[in-house]
Amino acid sequence: MSDNGHPLFEVENLKVAIDGNEILRGVDLTINEGEIHAIMGRNGSGKSTMANVVMGHPAYEVLEGSVKYKGKDVLELDTDERARLGMFLAFQYPMSIPGVTVAKFLHSALKARAEGGDVPVREFRVNLNKAMDLLGVDSSFASRYVNDGFSGGEKKRLEILQMFVLEPTLCILDETDSGLDIDALKTVAEGVNALRSEQRAMLLITHYQRVLNYVEPDVVHVMMDGKIVRTGGIDLAEALEEKGYEWIEQELFHDTDDATSAEAAQA
Amino acid sequence: MTGAEAVRTITQAGNEPDWLGHWRLQAWESYEGTPLPDRVAHLWRYSEPQKFLIDKVEPLLPDGTKGRAIDQAAAMALSDKFSSEATRNLAGLLIQQDAQAPAFALEDEWRDAGVILCDLAAAVQQHPEIVEKHLGKQVPIEESKFAALNAALFSGGVFLYVPAGVEIGTPVHALYQSGQDLEAVFPRTLVVLEEGASAIMIDEYGTAPDASTNGASPRVIAHAVTEASVGKNAQLQYVNVQNWGTRTRSHYTQKIHLRRDAKAVSVGVGLGGLYNKTDVRTELRGDNAYSEMIGVLFGDASQHFDNHTEHIHVHGHTYSDLDFKVVLENSARSAYTGLIRIDVDAADSEAYQENRNLLLDKECRAESIPELEILNENVRCTHGATVGPIDEEQVFYLLTRGLSLRAAERIIVEGFFATVLDRIDDKAMHARLWDYVHGKLRTR
Numbered sequence: 030m031s032d033n034g035h036p037l038f039e040v041e042n043l044k045v046a047i048d049g050n051e052i053l054r055g056v057d058l059t060i061n062e063g064e065i066h067a068i069m070g071r072n073g074s075g076k077s078t079m080a081n082v083v084m085g086h087p088a089y090e091v092l093e094g095s096v097k098y099k100g101k102d103v104l105e106l107d108t109d110e111r112a113r114l115g116m117f118l119a120f121q122y123p124m125s126i127p128g129v130t131v132a133k134f135l136h137s138a139l140k141a142r143a144e145g146g147d148v149p150v151r152e153f154r155v156n157l158n159k160a161m162d163l164l165g166v167d168s169s170f171a172s173r174y175v176n177d178g179f180s181g182g183e184k185k186r187l188e189i190l191q192m193f194v195l196e197p198t199l200c201i202l203d204e205t206d207s208g209l210d211i212d213a214l215k216t217v218a219e220g221v222n223a224l225r226s227e228q229r230a231m232l233l234i235t236h237y238q239r240v241l242n243y244v245e246p247d248v249v250h251v252m253m254d255g256k257i258v259r260t261g262g263i264d265l266a267e268a269l270e271e272k273g274y275e276w277i278e279q280e281l282f283h284d285t286d287d288a289t290s291a292e293a294a295q296a
Numbered sequence: 297m298t299g300a301e302a303v304r305t306i307t308q309a310g311n312e313p314d315w316l317g318h319w320r321l322q323a324w325e326s327y328e329g330t331p332l333p334d335r336v337a338h339l340w341r342y343s344e345p346q347k348f349l350i351d352k353v354e355p356l357l358p359d360g361t362k363g364r365a366i367d368q369a370a371a372m373a374l375s376d377k378f379s380s381e382a383t384r385n386l387a388g389l390l391i392q393q394d395a396q397a398p399a400f401a402l403e404d405e406w407r408d409a410g411v412i413l414c415d416l417a418a419a420v421q422q423h424p425e426i427v428e429k430h431l432g433k434q435v436p437i438e439e440s441k442f443a444a445l446n447a448a449l450f451s452g453g454v455f456l457y458v459p460a461g462v463e464i465g466t467p468v469h470a471l472y473q474s475g476q477d478l479e480a481v482f483p484r485t486l487v488v489l490e491e492g493a494s495a496i497m498i499d500e501y502g503t504a505p506d507a508s509t510n511g512a513s514p515r516v517i518a519h520a521v522t523e524a525s526v527g528k529n530a531q532l533q534y535v536n537v538q539n540w541g542t543r544t545r546s547h548y549t550q551k552i553h554l555r556r557d558a559k560a561v562s563v564g565v566g567l568g569g570l571y572n573k574t575d576v577r578t579e580l581r582g583d584n585a586y587s588e589m590i591g592v593l594f595g596d597a598s599q600h601f602d603n604h605t606e607h608i609h610v611h612g613h614t615y616s617d618l619d620f621k622v623v624l625e626n627s628a629r630s631a632y633t634g635l636i637r638i639d640v641d642a643a644d645s646e647a648y649q650e651n652r653n654l655l656l657d658k659e660c661r662a663e664s665i666p667e668l669e670i671l672n673e674n675v676r677c678t679h680g681a682t683v684g685p686i687d688e689e690q691v692f693y694l695l696t697r698g699l700s701l702r703a704a705e706r707i708i709v710e711g712f713f714a715t716v717l718d719r720i721d722d723k724a725m726h727a728r729l730w731d732y733v734h735g736k737l738r739t740r
Contacts, residue, residue: 084692084696085695086692087688087692107695107701108695108696109695109698109700112696112697118696120693124690124693126693126694126707126708126711127712127714128711128712128713128714128718129710129711134697137697137703137707138698141697141698141699141700141703174711195697
């Protein structure tokens with residue numbers, strides 16, 4: 030774990046509900062500049078809720094807690110303001126925008142970041158082509174409609190391409206590895222590794238340990254029932270791969286057991 | 297002045313031949329003798345026919361007293377409103393204000409090849425045999441009460457004739473600007489493409505400001521007709537842009553007749569007007585005829601749009617595809633009804649129809665009703681319709697990329713229209729259509 034960076038992203042006691050059901054039940058998480066963290070957990074553990082609420086998805090209600098990015102409370106900000114400050118979410122299920130080409134979409138996003146300033150088309154095209162080359166994406170990609178008729182792998186590649194072009198400081202990748210064949214997974218991982226830098230932090234949300242064979246995280250967290258229940262290094266992911274989530278469940282059960290017996294002893 | 301007198305005035309002013317004078321009078325009688333359409337009859341379920349009556353307004357007459365003389369410099373300035381490089385390249389231009397003699401120009405290359413571009417009044421004088429052969433053949437007096445009204449009182453008008461084998465690669469643009477307050481106007485376009493010919497035409501209706509209304513858009517009733525005859529193996533791209541002022545009521549009838557191996561792409565752009573009804577029909581009357589109909593409609597304020605389309609497959613191995621996109625905001629209303637008819641002899645035909653409606657505000661309403669009459673079972677036919685607001689997940693996706701809510705909605709609307717406009721191959725035409733849509737988007 031590298032601990033020389035400053036905290037970039039701090040989540041404190043975050044409690045979140047959707048339709049009145051509490052999904053996150055007190056999440057604490059700090060990511061320093063330059064670090065890559067992974068959050069692992071089963072479906073329904075609250076991982077995707079975490080990703081969406083951090084970006085301000087309107088369906089979620091924050092009950093308690095805070096989310097800070099560069100020391101600023103982002104829960105007060107609109108989604109687009111968060112994005113313009115450098116936060117980015119790679120979607121698990123990226124939306125298609127029929128009629129809007131990838132090039133136009135990215136150019137619009139850059140223009141939005143330029144705060145009224147201009148983004149010269151020529152320069153943009155050069156950068157886009159460079160990024161597409163790096164990711165091994167065909168040049169026809171730029172003139173296709175955003176995610177419209179894209180395969181699963183193409184959608185995830187486009188999410189990574191956006192990270193290259195928009196250069197966010199905090200990248201949250203929500204199950205970007207799921208549903209990919211090994212080649213697509215490698216491309217995604219190479220992209221993530223290429224973007225790794227001292228200033229940038231990343232949060233990989235994943236179901237499987239597989240992607241961590243290609244991207245080495247500094248910190249691994251396990252989420253269960255809306256809480257982070259274990260935090261460790263890559264060995265934690267490896268243990269999960271070997272023993273499955275039941276192993277942690279059992280440990281937790283024993284913890285609770287111990288606590289209960291401790292309480293009983295005190296009484 | 298009675299209607300019959302108005303007809304006689306037009307006939308005399310244009311020094312029109314007897315057949316035309318007779319036809320106009322017969323049309324006027326038909327108009328007067330035909331009762332208002334029954335609201336239960338399906339074509340008038342969504343609009344009130346009384347709104348299109350002209351008894352409280354003056355018909356526009358080419359008598360030199362009502363119209364403003366057209367100024368060549370003003371005409372050129374109008375053409376300059378499309379000034380981007382991509383849109384400069386035109387084969388011909390015709391600009392008409394009121395019913396006065398229009399300003400028009402046609403590239404020498406096409407004039408030498410026998411192409412005719414002029415107002416209908418001039419065509420009646422100079423090419424009577426072609427006009428007599430085609431005028432009123434696709435949209436006859438019997439078509440409807442209001443089609444008869446246009447036949448009786450049309451003035452000015454646009455005539456495009458392309459002889460056999462001549463292929464015009466760049467667009468011909470006709471711009472009709474009209475309307476003094478409390479006036480009825482009757483634009484009419486006649487397009488004839490002989491065998492193997494091809495043409496791209498943009499026909500735009502607009503309303504010029506009227507000094508008498510202190511800046512408010514003049515109150516105008518417009519009855520417009522377009523008829524096009526597309527010969528064997530000929531290709532027509534016809535774009536009708538309805539950009540009337542905010543207090544115009546417009547009724548528009550369009551019919552395209554396709555012969556064997558002919559192809560038509562008909563694009564309807566609905567932007568202006570207060571109360572609009574449009575009936576557009578393409579008839580596939582020859583083997584292998586091919587028709588695309590594209591609709592782009594963008595309504596705001598309290599605009600009313602009633603659009604009906606028909607694809608009539610008369611012969612076999614014919615293909616039709618309709619894609620009609622509607623965006624509404626404020627309290628605008630749209631009703632779309634689309635008929636596909638496949639006649640008993642039209643085996644092995646294909647017909648597709650899609651109508652999508654995007655509602656940007658809570659108060660706007662859209663209806664979509666497909667109508668299928670399939671009399672031959674050996675065909676492929678699909679239709680689909682959706683009505684709804686912008687997808688919130690799409691908006692969220694764009695917001696997470698830093699676009700403001702406004703920018704996100706705008707890019708979604710642009711994309712929505714792009715899925716139809718991108719079907720237009722011709723670059724100049726494509727750019728011009730975007731000019732229209734962007735013009736309206738800017739007001740949002």
